[in-house]
Amino acid sequence: MISDSNKVVLVDELESITEPGASAKIIAGILETLHDNDGSIAVFVSHLAEQILENTQCAVRVDGIEAKGLDQNLNLIVDRTPRYNYLAKSTPELIVERLTRTSDGDQKEFYGRLLQKFKGKK
Numbered sequence: 001m002i003s004d005s006n007k008v009v010l011v012d013e014l015e016s017i018t019e020p021g022a023s024a025k026i027i028a029g030i031l032e033t034l035h036d037n038d039g040s041i042a043v044f045v046s047h048l049a050e051q052i053l054e055n056t057q058c059a060v061r062v063d064g065i066e067a068k069g070l071d072q073n074l075n076l077i078v079d080r081t082p083r084y085n086y087l088a089k090s091t092p093e094l095i096v097e098r099l100t101r102t103s104d105g106d107q108k109e110f111y112g113r114l115l116q117k118f119k120g121k122k
Helices: 020-035 049-055 092-102 105-118
Strands: 007-012 040-045 064-070 076-083
Touching: 007 020, 020 040, 020 049, 064 092, 076 092, 092 105
Parallel strands: 007 040
Antiparallel strands: 064 076
């Protein structure tokens, strides 16, 4: 424990400090330290929830917001209301789908192959 004083910690995308694997371990360590202090509360915004959960020994609640799809203009439809205890899906697949649908020629072929990776096809 660093100190017994109460703490409120708000963190947005701390994973940008280093590579994802190391960031998840650092965030997990910070969460464990804060967990040991009953007077602390923390909110971390991260795209690494799965990796953080794999690296922590304490209970961590994960809430998520999720992209639902693309509208008729190929803009992301995002439900920004957090779902409690929910590991949300990421938006890269929808972005690659948008790129596939808006490109042509070699680019369309490239993005189409990339999109298949998200759909579990090699």
